[in-house]
Amino acid sequence: MPGKMLSTQQADDDSANVFVAKLDNARNVSNILKAIHFKDTATVFVTSQGLKVTVEDAKCVQANAFIQAAVFHHFVLTQDQATFKVNLSVLIECLTIFGSGAGGSTAAASLKMCYAGYGSPLVLMLEEDGVLTDCSLKTLEPDEVLDFDFCSTNVINKIIMKSECLKEVFNELDTSSDILQILMSPDAPFLQLSTFGNAGSTHSSFSKESDMVEAFQCTQTQSNRYKMQLLRPSSKALALSARISIRTDARGFLSLQYMIRNDDGQVCFVEFFCAPDEEMEEPDH
Amino acid sequence: MKCVVPGVNLKVFGRAIHSLAKIGDEVYFEPLEQGLSLRTVNSSRSAYACFLFFPSYFQHYDDGSREDEAGRNSEEEEEGLRCKITVKSIMAVFRSLSTIEKTVEKCKISHNAREARLVFELHCRHGIVKTHNLAYIECETLQAIFSKDMCPNKLSAPSKLFCDVVVNFQTTQEEITLTVRPESLSLKNYVEDEPDPNKVVHTELNLAPEEFDLYQVGVDTDITFCLKELRAILAFGETTGLPININFESAGRPVTFCIDSDQTFEANFVLATLADVDQSSSQMPASQRSQQAASTSQHHAKHAANSKQHKAKDVSVKKESKRKESTKTDRHRDQELNRNQPQPSSSAANDVDNMADISAEEFAAAMEAEEDWETEEQTENNPQDRITDQQTLQGAETDDTTQKEGRVTETNTSPGETKRKEGRVTETDTNLQGGWLGKSLHEEREVEEEEGEEEEGRNRGGLKLNGAEGRSSSSPVIPVQCPSSGKSSLLLFADEDIWSKPKREGPCLQPLDDDDNDDLDETIPGTPPAKKFRSLFFGSSQKASQSTQPQQNNTVLAAETDEED
Numbered sequence: 001m002p003g004k005m006l007s008t009q010q011a012d013d014d015s016a017n018v019f020v021a022k023l024d025n026a027r028n029v030s031n032i033l034k035a036i037h038f039k040d041t042a043t044v045f046v047t048s049q050g051l052k053v054t055v056e057d058a059k060c061v062q063a064n065a066f067i068q069a070a071v072f073h074h075f076v077l078t079q080d081q082a083t084f085k086v087n088l089s090v091l092i093e094c095l096t097i098f099g100s101g102a103g104g105s106t107a108a109a110s111l112k113m114c115y116a117g118y119g120s121p122l123v124l125m126l127e128e129d130g131v132l133t134d135c136s137l138k139t140l141e142p143d144e145v146l147d148f149d150f151c152s153t154n155v156i157n158k159i160i161m162k163s164e165c166l167k168e169v170f171n172e173l174d175t176s177s178d179i180l181q182i183l184m185s186p187d188a189p190f191l192q193l194s195t196f197g198n199a200g201s202t203h204s205s206f207s208k209e210s211d212m213v214e215a216f217q218c219t220q221t222q223s224n225r226y227k228m229q230l231l232r233p234s235s236k237a238l239a240l241s242a243r244i245s246i247r248t249d250a251r252g253f254l255s256l257q258y259m260i261r262n263d264d265g266q267v268c269f270v271e272f273f274c275a276p277d278e279e280m281e282e283p284d285h
Numbered sequence: 286m287k288c289v290v291p292g293v294n295l296k297v298f299g300r301a302i303h304s305l306a307k308i309g310d311e312v313y314f315e316p317l318e319q320g321l322s323l324r325t326v327n328s329s330r331s332a333y334a335c336f337l338f339f340p341s342y343f344q345h346y347d348d349g350s351r352e353d354e355a356g357r358n359s360e361e362e363e364e365g366l367r368c369k370i371t372v373k374s375i376m377a378v379f380r381s382l383s384t385i386e387k388t389v390e391k392c393k394i395s396h397n398a399r400e401a402r403l404v405f406e407l408h409c410r411h412g413i414v415k416t417h418n419l420a421y422i423e424c425e426t427l428q429a430i431f432s433k434d435m436c437p438n439k440l441s442a443p444s445k446l447f448c449d450v451v452v453n454f455q456t457t458q459e460e461i462t463l464t465v466r467p468e469s470l471s472l473k474n475y476v477e478d479e480p481d482p483n484k485v486v487h488t489e490l491n492l493a494p495e496e497f498d499l500y501q502v503g504v505d506t507d508i509t510f511c512l513k514e515l516r517a518i519l520a521f522g523e524t525t526g527l528p529i530n531i532n533f534e535s536a537g538r539p540v541t542f543c544i545d546s547d548q549t550f551e552a553n554f555v556l557a558t559l560a561d562v563d564q565s566s567s568q569m570p571a572s573q574r575s576q577q578a579a580s581t582s583q584h585h586a587k588h589a590a591n592s593k594q595h596k597a598k599d600v601s602v603k604k605e606s607k608r609k610e611s612t613k614t615d616r617h618r619d620q621e622l623n624r625n626q627p628q629p630s631s632s633a634a635n636d637v638d639n640m641a642d643i644s645a646e647e648f649a650a651a652m653e654a655e656e657d658w659e660t661e662e663q664t665e666n667n668p669q670d671r672i673t674d675q676q677t678l679q680g681a682e683t684d685d686t687t688q689k690e691g692r693v694t695e696t697n698t699s700p701g702e703t704k705r706k707e708g709r710v711t712e713t714d715t716n717l718q719g720g721w722l723g724k725s726l727h728e729e730r731e732v733e734e735e736e737g738e739e740e741e742g743r744n745r746g747g748l749k750l751n752g753a754e755g756r757s758s759s760s761p762v763i764p765v766q767c768p769s770s771g772k773s774s775l776l777l778f779a780d781e782d783i784w785s786k787p788k789r790e791g792p793c794l795q796p797l798d799d800d801d802n803d804d805l806d807e808t809i810p811g812t813p814p815a816k817k818f819r820s821l822f823f824g825s826s827q828k829a830s831q832s833t834q835p836q837q838n839n840t841v842l843a844a845e846t847d848e849e850d
Contacts, residue, residue, distance in 0.1 A: 165409075165411050165413055168381075168384055168388070169413070169415070172377075172380065172381065172384075174377060189414075197377075198373070198374075199371070199373055199374030199375075199377045199417075199419055199420070200374060200402060200417060200418045200419040200420045201417075201418045202377070202415065202416065202417045202418070203414075203415070203416040203417075203418075204413065204414070204415045204416075205413065205414040205415075205416070206411075206412065206413055207412035207413070207414075209412055210411045210412030210413065211411055211412075212411040212412070212413075
C-alpha cells in the first residue's frame with residue numbers, strides 16, 4: 001500500500017520516532033545478528049554510537065553484536081538511548097525476508113528501521129527490486145543484562161590472531177567432550193585448546209611464533225575450562241570473522257572478540273563472554 | 286614405538302584409515318618389524334583388511350622392538366604393541382582428509398605407555414600442533430589365513446576400471462557376482478531369492494580380458510561377494526592410482542584384493558564369497574560351476590558333437606571333484622593322465638586347453654582317472670558336450686548320486702574331456718553310482734564308447750542316444766535333449782559309471798554310491814535313473830548361474846523341475 005507507506009514514512013521522519021536508521025544492504029545487519037543467534041530473544045541497545053544487540057544464555061554466556069552508526073547511511077536518535085527486547089528469530093527472518101542472499105549477486109534489500117519509543121513496535125521496511133515489505137515487531141520489556149565486568153585492566157592474557165586456523169580447530173573439536181579447556185601461557189604451549197571426550201583427549205596447540213598470531217600478551221599461565229555447549233555458538237561468529245581476540249581475566253572469565261567485515265568492507269564486532277566452569281569443591285547439594 | 290609419517294604420505298595413510306573405518310568397527314594397530322600394520326575385520330567376520338606400511342613409508346620408523354629405547358618402557362616396547370582402537374577415535378584424527386592434505390606437515394605416532402594412550406601428533410602449518418591421545422584396548426594379533434598364490438584365477442587392473450564398473454550398480458546393492466570365463470568377465474548384481482525376479486533391477490556388466498593388465502582364469506567360476514566392502518576397497522585404490530590384483534578361486538572360497546606399492550605399503554583385503562547353496566557342500570558349487578564353466582568353454586572351443594556324452598562326464602566329474610576337493614582330483618588326475626595319454630590328442634583335450642590350462646588338464650586328468658576304461662576315443666566327443674552336461678549335472682548336483690552316475694558315464698565316453706573340464710573334479714566321490722546304476726552304466730559305457738565318437742557329431746543328443754540305447758537295455762535312461770548343455774541328464778547317467786569307477790582310485794568303477802546309492806534307491810528303486818537325474822538336474826540347473834542347464838528341451842526333464850533329491 002504505497003500510499004500508506006508514504007504516509008508512514010513521513011510520519012517516521014517526524015519526531016514520532018525516537019530512532020530511525022536506514023541502510024542500503026540489510027545483509028550487513030542480518031549477518032551479524034545471525035552470528036549471535038543462539039537464543040530467541042535479544043536486547044537491543046540503541047545509542048548514538050550505534051546498535052548493540054545482546055543475547056544471553058544460562059547467565060553464563062553473553063554475546064554482543066556491535067553495529068556502528070557509520071554502517072547506516074542515515075542514523076537518527078532523538079533520545080540518549082533506547083532499549084528494548086525483541087524476538088531475534090523473527091527479526092532475522094524479517095531482515096532476510098527477500099532471501100538470505102547467499103548468492104549475493106542479486107540486489108540487496110534496503111532497510112529502514114523505526115522505533116517510536118517505549119511500548120511501540122519496532123518497524124522495519126525492506127525494499128528490494130521494487131517490492132516493499134513492511135514489518136512490525138512487538139517489543140518487550142528489556143531485561144537486565146549481565147555485566148561481566150570485564151575491563152581491560154583486569155585482562156591477564158590476551159592473544160590476537162587470524163581466524164582461519166581457529167575455524168578448523170573449532171569445527172573439529174571433539175563433540176563428545178563436555179568441556180573445552182583453554183590454556184594460555186607465556187611459555188609453551190602458549191595457547192592450547194583441549195577437549196576430553198570418549199575417544200581420548202585432544203590438544204590443539206598454537207605457537208606464539210606462528211604467523212597466525214598477531215599479538216601475544218600473556219603474563220601468566222592460566223588454564224580454564226568452559227562448557228562446550230556455551231561456546232559452541234561462538235563458532236558462527238568465528239566463521240564470519242577475520243580476526244579474533246582471546247582474553248582472560250583473573251577470574252578466568254573468557255572474552256572472545258571477533259572482527260567481522262561486512263559486504264561493504266565495514267567493520268563490525270561481535271563479542272562473547274563466558275564464565276569458566278568451576279570445579280565443585282564442596283558438594284553442597 | 287614411534288613413527289613419523291611425512292605430510293605427502295598422509296593422504297594415503299588417511300585414506301587407509303577411512304577404508305578400514307568403512308569395513309570394521311575397530312582398527313588393529315600393530316607395529317611390526319617389517320612395518321606398521323593396520324587391520325580390521327568386519328562384524329560378521331566376512332571381510333578382512335590389512336594395511337602394512339613398510340619402514341620406508343615413514344620419515345622415521347621405530348617399532349619399539351629395540352631394547353635401548355630410551356630405557357623406559359622397554360619391556361612394553363619389546364613385547365610389541367598390539368592394540369585396537371575404535372574407529373570413532375581414530376576417525377576423529379583423520380576425519381577431514383582435505384584439511385589434512387592442506388595443512389598437516391607431518392604426523393607423529395607414538396605410544397604413551399604410562400598413560401596407555403596412543404598419541405597422534407599432527408604438526409600443521411602455522412605452528413599449530415594437534416595432539417590426540419587415544420585410548421586403546423590391548424588385544425591379540427588379528428590375522429587372516431589366506432593364500433594369494435594358490436588361487437587359479439588372477440586378475441589385475443587399474444583401480445579406475447573397477448571404480449567405473451561399480452558406479453553402475455545401485456548404491457543400495459549389497460552383493461555383486463563376478464563371473465569369469467577365459468573369454469570374458471561379467472559382473473552382475475546379486476539378487477537373492479526374489480518372489481518375482483522380473484520386478485527387480487538386474488544389472489550386468491561385461492568386460493573383455495583386454496581391459497585387464499593380467500587376466501588369468503584357471504577355473505571358470507562365479508563368485509558373489511559384498512559390494513559395499515568392494516567400494517571401500519576401491520575408494521582407497523582410486524586415490525593411490527595403483528592397480529588392484531584380485532585372486533580368487535571359486536564360490537565359497539575367499540577373494541583377495543591386493544594393492545601394493547612395492548616399497549612403501551601393501552594392502553590386502555579378503556572378502557568371503559557366497560557359497561553356492563545348491564550344492565551340498567560349499568565346495569561343491571564352486572567346483573561344479575567351474576566344471577561347468579570349464580566344460581562350457583571347452584564346448585565353445587570344440588563344438589563337437591559328442592559333447593553331450595562328454596559333458597555328462599565332465600559334469601559329473603566336476604561335481605565330484607568339487608566335492609572331493611581338488612586334491613583328489615589331482616591324484617586322480619595323475620593317475621588318469623598316466624592312463625589316458627591320448628587325452629591331449631583328443632579334441633576335447635584341446636578344448637580344455639582353451640579354457641584354462643591348468644584346470645583343463647586337471648579335469649582331463651580327473652576324468653581320466655575316473656574312467657577306468659578310458660575311452661580315449663571318446664574324448665573327442667566334444668568336451669563341450671561334456672561341459673554342458675556337467676553344467677546340467679551341476680544343476681542336479683543336489684543329487685550327488687545321480688550326478689555322479691551321469692558323470693561317470695560321461696567320463697567313460699570321453700575321458701579326456703571330462704577330465705579336462707573340471708579340473709578339479711574327477712575325484713569326486715562318485716560313490717553315487719549305486720551299484721545298479723554303475724552296472725548299467727558300464728554297459729552303456731561300453732556302448733557309448735563305441736558310439737561316443739560317432740556321437741561327436743551329435744550334440745549331446747548323441748550321447749543320449751547312445752546312452753539311451755545302451756541304457757535302455759541296461760538301465761533306463763531318460764533321453765535328455767541337451768542341445769547345448771542339456772545333455773547332462775543323459776550324461777549323468779553316463780557319468781555314473783565314470784564316477785563310480787574312478788572315485789578315488791580311478792580306473793575301476795565301483796559302486797561308489799555309498800550314499801548315492803541310497804539316494805538313488807530312495808527315489809524309486811528301479812526308477813529310471815534318468816528321472817532322478819532329471820530332477821536333480823533341473824533343480825540344480827535352476828540355480829546354476831551360468832550353465833545353460835535347463836534342458837528345456839527334454840520333455841522329460843521338464844516334469845520334475847523342482848525335485849531335488
